[in-house]
Amino acid sequence: VRQHLAVDGRLHLKLDIATLGSVHNYTRSYYMSGGDYIISGSCEESVVRVCCAQTGRRLRDIPLE
Incomplete structure (x- = not known):
């Protein structure tokens, strides 16, 4: 998952999700x-x-089942 700035489209964060x-x-x-x-x-x-x-760092995974 990538987050881009709305102002100019530059990459702001990349979340560590495979x-x-x-x-x-x-x-x-x-x-x-x-x-x-x-x-x-x-x-x-x-x-x-x-x-x-x-920072984009993953803090927790919450299972839904």
């Missing part, structure tokens, strides 16, 4: 209301990832 290589996989990421965390999930995985919005 690609699945599937053409059907769809990943979405959202900022939490305070702006400190990014929540990311995928349609082909049963896990939600929590990452630091400043």
